[in-house]
Amino acid sequence: MDGVRKSRMRLLLQAAEAFVGAAGVADVRRRVRDLVLNDLKPVYVGLSLLEHRGNGHRPGPAARRILDPEIDVQMETRYRTYTVMDEWPTARALRERRIVTVTSREELAESYGEQALDVWDTLGFASLAAIPLEGTQGAIGALIIAWGEVHELDPDERAVLKAVAQYTALATERALRLDDRTSVAHGLQKALLTSVPDVPGLDLAALYQPAAAFDLVGGDWYDAYRLPVEAPDGPPRLAVTVGDITGHNTRAAAIMGQARSMLRQADIDHLHRGPAHAVTALERACNVLSLPATGTLVHAHLTRADEGWELRWSNAGHPPPLLAVPGRAVEVLHPHDRLLLPDLPCGQRTEHRTALPPGATLLLYTDGLVERRSRALDSSIEATGRLLQQHVAAGAPLHDVLRDLHRRIAVDPNEDDVALLAVRVRHGAAP
CATH class of the missing domain: 3.60.40.10 (PPM-type phosphatase domain)
Known part of the structure; x- marks a missing residue:
């Protein structure tokens, strides 16, 4: 157990530096993936962010998955957007502002929709955790971490994931401001x-x-x-x-x-x-x-x-x-x-x-x-x-x-x- 706790403490120390200089939200996703890969050994790390604009007739705020250009996950493109009222673990984590876990396909089928099952089966998930991201002005999105075998979170691991989510949320807010500034500058330049x-x-x-x-x-x-x-x-x-x-x-x-x-x-x-x-x-x-x-x-x-x-x-x-x-x-x-x-x-x-x-x-x-x-x-x-x-x-x-x-x-x-x-x-x- 001491070895596991040392590994998690090392993960938290690395998290304090992992997001320094992140160049955008896609870069934040890559960095959080690289951060947890060695210690938690997931098969998938995803990031969804709430959108500020409206979503038409669909109820609840809209969320959009941030694509990672370094990996080929067609499921993310197929189900790119959803709302916090849809049947996804990340949507539930955003609604209830807590970590949501799923440890079996049966549990997923009972509580969530066909789209979530499609992703689960296609990507070979056996367990997942959805962690809300709390920014300085409230919820801004959610992390999803999935494993290829049954993985139940113990109290220490929950605390680690909450801390990683806090670092991710702060880095995401900075990256969003950077993306907005860069987008405005590029728009100015292209107009000229x-x-x-x-x-x-x-x-x-x-x-x-x-x-x-x-x-x-x-x-x-x-x-x-x-x-x-x-x-x-x-x-x-x-x-x-x-x-x-x-x-x-x-x-x-x-x-x-x-x-x-x-x-x-x-x-x-x-x-x-x-x-x-x-x-x-x-x-x-x-x-x-x-x-x-x-x-x-x-x-x-x-x-x-x-x-x-x-x-x-x-x-x-x-x-x-x-x-x-x-x-x-x-x-x-x-x-x-x-x-x-x-x-x-x-x-x-x-x-x-x-x-x-x-x-x-x-x-x-x-x-x-x-x-x-x-x-x-x-x-x-x-x-x-x-x-x-x-x-x-x-x-x-x-x-x-x-x-x-x-x-x-x-x-x-x-x-x-x-x-x-x-x-x-x-x-x-x-x-």
Whole structure:
């Protein structure tokens, strides 16, 4: 018995630290599962949370099972939602605010519904315990722990489960606040990332993938918009940008939104000037307004020419764009100026030009695609270029190209946001 009690005391000590830094409710579920696995040896650990919104005509508050992406339990998806009045052990635990146990199939069949029996038989349960989660403002959900053989809780084990549930409830409340904040930030950022325009002679595609871990949302953005022509019969013009304002929070996203709008305004107000002039104007405005828009960007203008399009760009310390032309090696557009630093005096940005022949594909991206601690930046950019070249040679649609680049190049999408923008010159695009 001493060994069992020592094991349970160790479990409680581990519980005090197990939920530190939980990145969301799914992460809370994984952590509580890992916490109890060695000592209690269950075959299943589930988490359900009460929902704040209404549930239509169904009586009682609604609860939703939190899915664990690391396991494949189709039963959770099949019976994803229920109410506290439904015939589930977790619903009863929430109604009566106590631990509910079931130690046989006969007991389950007598007190609960066919759905509970379906889960019991499919997952091979022999016993279970449903423990309510009490938050700072009342009940917030329930834990369910199940065993593959008969398991009756003794008083010490009940006390341990109550303590684990308390830690889980507090961690869940923190995770819910984090999820809400991250959801608002992602919504803000996505609202700023407009759809790419329809430009005759060009194909455009964009992809934005926020970081999945913690509240990593920040200043990555892409932009593309048509510029007014300089004369009634002038060639079409397009402005494109990919940038990254320093930071991974809502403040960075807000600064990004302001910088993006200011850069657009600079382009519109100085139609006869190039992208370098627009970036310089952005910097001056940030200095005057004390807007801390520190970061990097590539800003470019595309103008239709006799053979394809002409690209003019200015790079403020950003990863170099890639240019893939069928039958040629991928070109890395290296020239760049210093990054955006509002505290430094503004200087005139430099501008570069190159031709985009029919079939050419231009790729702009943020460092979330290529920058990793365990991999040299140059090698990541080279790998991106090789994969881009393969897709261009195969004539793959741009949306598919961007998704595949993100999937195969971004080693850990949890670490940083990723923004991608691609422009392809159609064959026969010259006037």
